[in-house]
């Protein structure tokens with residue numbers, strides 16, 4: 001049997017083919033499929049007890065007994081230690097629970113008998129050469145004073161990203177970034193909060209953090 005298509009029939013067949021091609025080939029809207037979204041997980045903090053919370057422990061000098069010049073007293077937040085033994089001064093660490101900017105406690109640092117040197121609050125941390133790191137801290141003092149944040153490689157004595165800033169009786173945030181050099185596995189170094197008193201001064205430190213920056 002021969003099928004003869006009249007003009008209307010030809011149009012109908014073309015219409016059907018066109019609709020079929022449109023359905024098959026043209027992308028359509030509809031319910032959007034969920035694209036996997038990159039969840040931005042904050043990097044883990046590299047310092048222990050970043051908020052300088054209790055428990056505190058007895059502060060003590062860490063240098064060789066024959067080279068200790070400083071008098072180091074009081075209580076220091078767990079995970080932190082003093083590194084001022086070489087300085088000619090007295091430093092008394094204590095727990096502050098009243099004027100705190102993060103959590104329930106912070107580190108109080110009283111200095112007196114200032115001869116020379118500086119007070120260094122330290123925590124040891126291992127970093128990866130070539131990576132970028134951010135250090136930050138919140139600090140205040142009993143009067144106008146200066147503190148410094150830095151990372152020091154304990155093996156080479158190289159210091160990174162030293163930043164001396166004035167502090168006052170109000171809490172302020174200090175932040176620095178650095179990229180260490182060295183071979184893999186080093187440097188082993190310390191995050192330091194350095195106070196440089198020229199007269200009897202009390203410092204308070206809280207919320208000290210160190211992060212590896214996102215690439």
Ligand SMILES: [Ca+2]
Nearest residue numbers: 051102103105
């Ligand atoms: Ca705290």
